[in-house]
Amino acid sequence: MKAGQTLPNITFRTRVRDEAVGGPNPFRWQDMTTDDYFKGKRVVLFSLPGAFTPTCSTYQLPGFEENFATFQELGIDEIYCMSVNDSFVMNQWAKAQGIQNVKVIPDGSGEFTRRMGMLVAKDNLGFGMRSWRYAAIVNDGVIEAWFEEPGLCDNHGEDPYGESSPENLLKYLKEAKATAAA
Template identity: 70%
Template sequence: MAHVGMQLPKVAFQTRVRDESIEGPNPFRWEEKTTDDYFKGKRVVLFSLPGAFTPTCSTYQLPNYEKLFGEFQEEGIDAIYCLSVNDAFVMNKWGKDQGVENVGLIPDGSGEFTRKMGMLVKKDNLGFGYRSWRYAAIIEDGEIVGWFPEAGFEDDCPTDPYEVSSPEHVITWLRDNKPFEKEQVA
């Protein structure tokens, strides 16, 4: 399982981006993005969840990260990303339906990133197949510096824990763990 001090796994994500040069009702093209594209040289909050359009994810987790984006910026966060084992089509539609403007959505369609993070679980009991366990992390230049996995990690978990990966918990941790600031010399 991922942990503080771990470098994020190097993977490529298959995304869909709007391209005005494409005519018709679906003006999007494939674009490969890598772990470095999202995390290199940045201080980022990453949160992962079981699935787009699901109740806790759509009612609380994504909307509250979106709403608190400005407060995260005040704590030195450059970007917030939501990752799910869903394809780019699903993630784009979910983001549009949620009115997301500040949180970037990362499609981990094959689950490769989630598997390499040690967070891939079976959710066959819900008809989902393999999905991500719910977690959040503070990432600095590709390294995990804050790690918040929900309790009860297991395949086919009968519950859906949501506490330590919440934006409220993560922002409190950020406020309590400010980076050391050197005294200014006059």
């Protein structure tokens, strides 16, 4: 996927809190589509190898959360974190991280990630199929800017991080704003 391309149309199986369900686990299934997340909005989408993993939990997700207000000032409506994990895992990870602003999207089957061309084997880590780390600025479902970590391949021996960092996306947005104002 590159700038100018439209995101694949996918239905995501999510779990949402619904007090009407009652009991100790008041959640229900809710299908969400690509349009539900991206239509009519300018958003940051970042995808990572797995919830609860070191780089994702220490730097990437907290960095986007901490900079949410700055992203909004630069014209971003929402920030979405995606991983090839199910909704149960993504919701618990967001809870454990104390996330209030970034919204998590579960790509449990990896279908969105596969159609983005970013599904890789991580068998060397015992993960199976997962997302390569990337980020994008998405405007109304169309990729405006693309940030992919180098070395895309199956069973990569490292976990590159930098291109898809919140700092790098903020740099892009600030430069784009300055250019537009000039």
